Structures are given as C-alpha cells and as structure tokens.
Amino acid sequence: MLTKIINPELVTKFKDWQKEYKQFVIIAHTNPDGDAIGSSLALYHYLKYLRKNVCVIMPNQFPDFLRWLPGADNIMNYDYYTDVANIKIADADVICCLDFNKLNRVDEMAEKIRESKAKKVLIDHHLDPEQFADIIISHPEQSSTCELLYRFLCDLGYYYKMNTIVATCIYTGMMTDTGGFTYNSNNPELFFIVSMLLQKHVDKDLVYRKVNYNFSASRLFLQGQVLSGMEVLPDYHTAILTLTREQQQKYHYSKGDSEGFVNIPLQIKDVIFTCFLREDTEKDIVKISLRSIGEFPCNVVAEEFNGGGHKNASGGELQKTDAKMASIRFKEVLEKYKSLLTECFNQHPK
Ligand SMILES: [Mn+2]
Structure with a gap:
C-alpha cells in the first residue's frame, strides 16, 4: 500500500x-x-x-x-x-x-x-x-x-x-x-x-x-571529442569537461546534444565532483554544470558562478569569457574546496 x-x-x-x-x-x-x-x-x-x-x-x-x-x-x-x-x-x-x-x-x-x-x-x-x-x-x-x-x-x-x-x-x-x-x-x-x-x-x-538509445551520430562524435579533452584532478576528486563554440560547429551541435555529458566523469573511480563548461552559442557566456556524488554541495560552488541548484546537481554561468579561461577560474575557486572534497570523499568513498 x-x-x-x-x-x-x-x-x-x-x-x-x-x-x-x-x-x-x-x-x-x-x-x-x-x-x-x-x-x-x-x-x-x-x-x-x-x-x-x-x-x-x-x-x-x-x-x-x-x-x-x-x-x-x-x-x-x-x-x-x-x-x-x-x-x-x-x-x-x-x-x-x-x-x-x-x-x-x-x-x-x-x-x-x-x-x-x-x-x-x-x-x-x-x-x-x-x-x-x-x-x-x-x-x-x-x-x-x-x-x-x-x-x-x-x-x-x-x-x-x-x-x-x-x-x-x-x-x-x-x-x-x-x-x-x-x-x-x-x-x-x-x-x-x-x-x-x-x-x-x-x-x-x-x-x-x-x-x-536515440542519439544522433554527431552527438556521439561530440561526446568523444569532449571526453578526450577531459581534465582529471585526482587531489581534488574532480574532473572538468569543456566544449568550445568551434567544437559545437564542427559536430553540428544542436540543443541538448551535450545533455548528460557532465555525469560521465562520475564513472571514474575516486571522482566525486564534475564540472562541464560550455561556451554558449547565443550569448557571450560560458555555461557551467556541476554534479557531485554524496555530501559535496555543488550548489555552494555554483553560487560563486551566479547560479545555484541542488546539492548534487546545479549550474551557473560566467560572463564574457571562453571555456579555457572559465576552466582556469573554476580551478581557482576549486582550491577553496580542496579540504571539503577530501573530507567528503573519505567519508563516503565510492
Ligand atoms: Mn522533476
């Protein structure tokens, strides 16, 4: 009942x-x-x-x-x-x-x-x-x-x-x-x-x-491209993915094609926090998606990027920048959360 x-x-x-x-x-x-x-x-x-x-x-x-x-x-x-x-x-x-x-x-x-x-x-x-x-x-x-x-x-x-x-x-x-x-x-x-x-x-x-099982071939090629550029930061239990406008053009990106990419690095043993940075095609911004497993609060990090959301899934954006610069900025912010990430990982390793 x-x-x-x-x-x-x-x-x-x-x-x-x-x-x-x-x-x-x-x-x-x-x-x-x-x-x-x-x-x-x-x-x-x-x-x-x-x-x-x-x-x-x-x-x-x-x-x-x-x-x-x-x-x-x-x-x-x-x-x-x-x-x-x-x-x-x-x-x-x-x-x-x-x-x-x-x-x-x-x-x-x-x-x-x-x-x-x-x-x-x-x-x-x-x-x-x-x-x-x-x-x-x-x-x-x-x-x-x-x-x-x-x-x-x-x-x-x-x-x-x-x-x-x-x-x-x-x-x-x-x-x-x-x-x-x-x-x-x-x-x-x-x-x-x-x-x-x-x-x-x-x-x-x-x-x-x-x-x-409903994707276009170009979405899978795009996924391959994004994953091959993945950056893993073992000391932070974090992985970063980026997607530039140029890549989006090359693989005929259409809306929603990168849906779910942010979750993929969570498959890596020891990674509990992921960040996906995508250059927007309409506005001069970089969209940030964040995901975590366990207690690490994505939304607190998202607030530093004009955003918010849930503990394990949130997002934000950075104005007037590109994916490369956004990644550098993200890593600066990440520094502040290093000990919390370690703590969260040690409490709940996968
Ligand atoms: Mn819902």
Missing part, C-alpha cells in the same frame, strides 16, 4: 474544480525534461478522459528524445505560438503548473500566468515553492513530479481507469528524473508504483531504449 502523502483537502478542492471548470492549461519549466513532459502529458490524457478542453504549453522547445510520447505532438511551444498561447492562458479556468517551484522558471510566460484569472494548481518536487497557486502540492522528498502526480491521480480515484498511455508518461518521468533509478530512488514505494504502472502494461524496456 502507498502512504497517503497529499493533503486530502487539496484533493477535494481539485475534484470540485474538475466538476466546475472546462478550460485547462498545463505548463512546465523552460528546457523541459522527461519529468516535465511526462507529467504534463499524463495530466493531459487524464483531463481529456474527463472531457475537458486541455492545452499543454511549454516555454520553449522540448528535446527530440521525448517526441515519441503519446500526445507530444499536441504540445504548444510558447516561443513559436506566443499569441495563441497567451489567449489560452488568459482564457483558462485552471492552469496546472508542473515540475517547477517558482514562476521565473517559465521565463516570458511568467507574467501571463500571474495575470491570468484562472485558478492555479502547482504540483512539484523542488524546494521552497513560490506561493502563487491556489492549490500547492509540493513534496521535495518525491523522486519526480511524475511520482507525485501518480499519487495525486490515485487519490482522485483514477488508478482503475488509468490506461497504458498515462502509465507510460508517468513511468518516463520517474525513470528520467532518477537517472534510470540510479539516484534519488531508494524509497521502496517508488518500486511499488513502478510495479503498479507495469500492471498497466508499460513496456519499460522500450521506454528505456526510446529515451537513451
């Missing part, structure tokens, strides 16, 4: 909205990932089943490896269809906000959401939710928004009617947000939910292949 974690009053309130309202809009964060798209589409199919008018709007384009998800063709890209999307947002009865904690995570859409008279519900698993919604279902202890949404849909009495399509969308988000159940995934209830989704005939092996 699943523990009831969602406040029943909020479930009842949403049930009332279901009865009363017809026009629903679903949104998720900029640069939507598997959890954002999976949860949005699962909720989309649920509301369709309730015969609602539903529109899913994303702030910008979502990655190609999620295009196979049922309903993905109906997602509206706010970047392209700004005017239509603004009308949908203004006319909505209910706006469902998924997988983000603060309205600035939806960029230009934020003001329109704020201005809209629609009722708003937030369903999310990030810390410190902004209090902009009428219903806030925020559970940072949950592995993914999809897991939380599964629980919510069950609380709404939907499990019996849930079909393979909805179960597949939910499973995809749970899988991607836990790196294929390799982190944030020690809660036994997570696997109870997976089991319940498999009973709905999710083909989890297929989902894995659709998501992970």
Whole structure:
C-alpha cells in the first residue's frame, strides 16, 4: 500500500474544480525534461478522459528524445505560438503548473500566468515553492513530479481507469528524473508504483531504449571529442569537461546534444565532483554544470558562478569569457574546496 502523502483537502478542492471548470492549461519549466513532459502529458490524457478542453504549453522547445510520447505532438511551444498561447492562458479556468517551484522558471510566460484569472494548481518536487497557486502540492522528498502526480491521480480515484498511455508518461518521468533509478530512488514505494504502472502494461524496456538509445551520430562524435579533452584532478576528486563554440560547429551541435555529458566523469573511480563548461552559442557566456556524488554541495560552488541548484546537481554561468579561461577560474575557486572534497570523499568513498 502507498502512504497517503497529499493533503486530502487539496484533493477535494481539485475534484470540485474538475466538476466546475472546462478550460485547462498545463505548463512546465523552460528546457523541459522527461519529468516535465511526462507529467504534463499524463495530466493531459487524464483531463481529456474527463472531457475537458486541455492545452499543454511549454516555454520553449522540448528535446527530440521525448517526441515519441503519446500526445507530444499536441504540445504548444510558447516561443513559436506566443499569441495563441497567451489567449489560452488568459482564457483558462485552471492552469496546472508542473515540475517547477517558482514562476521565473517559465521565463516570458511568467507574467501571463500571474495575470491570468484562472485558478492555479502547482504540483512539484523542488524546494521552497513560490506561493502563487491556489492549490500547492509540493513534496521535495518525491523522486519526480511524475511520482507525485501518480499519487495525486490515485487519490482522485483514477488508478482503475488509468490506461497504458498515462502509465507510460508517468513511468518516463520517474525513470528520467532518477537517472534510470540510479539516484534519488531508494524509497521502496517508488518500486511499488513502478510495479503498479507495469500492471498497466508499460513496456519499460522500450521506454528505456526510446529515451537513451536515440542519439544522433554527431552527438556521439561530440561526446568523444569532449571526453578526450577531459581534465582529471585526482587531489581534488574532480574532473572538468569543456566544449568550445568551434567544437559545437564542427559536430553540428544542436540543443541538448551535450545533455548528460557532465555525469560521465562520475564513472571514474575516486571522482566525486564534475564540472562541464560550455561556451554558449547565443550569448557571450560560458555555461557551467556541476554534479557531485554524496555530501559535496555543488550548489555552494555554483553560487560563486551566479547560479545555484541542488546539492548534487546545479549550474551557473560566467560572463564574457571562453571555456579555457572559465576552466582556469573554476580551478581557482576549486582550491577553496580542496579540504571539503577530501573530507567528503573519505567519508563516503565510492
Ligand atoms: Mn522533476
């Protein structure tokens, strides 16, 4: 049995909205990932089943490896269809906000959401939710928004009617947000939910292949290039990857092609902290992604680069520089964390 974690009053309130309202809009964060798209589409199919008018709007384009998800063709890209999307947002009865904690995570859409008279519900698993919604279902202890949404849909009495399509969308988000159940995934209830989704005939092996075996050849060449330039700093238990504009051009870089590169050096024995520096193609900045294993707080380092995030995953940026200079700057900052890195490594060696 699943523990009831969602406040029943909020479930009842949403049930009332279901009865009363017809026009629903679903949104998720900029640069939507598997959890954002999976949860949005699962909720989309649920509301369709309730015969609602539903529109899913994303702030910008979502990655190609999620295009196979049922309903993905109906997602509206706010970047392209700004005017239509603004009308949908203004006319909505209910706006469902998924997988983000603060309205600035939806960029230009934020003001329109704020201005809209629609009722708003937030369903999310990030810390410190902004209090902009009428219903806030925020559970940072949950592995993914999809897991939380599964629980919510069950609380709404939907499990019996849930079909393979909805179960597949939910499973995809749970899988991607836990790196294929390799982190944030020690809660036994997570696997109870997976089991319940498999009973709905999710083909989890297929989902894995659709998501992970879907790269272009150029992405793999790019990956080879980036890895061959890897710098490992054994005394700091750290590895650094860089990607220049020139390399991006040479390998026909398209958005998302370097997704996940930052995690690769964590495969090295004794490395617990990785940094990926990518020269941005649009702005004169170098994007910094940081990942760690165990107690080392990436987000504290990210703050030194105008950024932030979670303990084990965060990011920032450096203005007016190139990858080479950014790497030098990063190593200067790293010096301050040498003893902490050693301490964290000694406490929890891999
Ligand atoms: Mn998520």
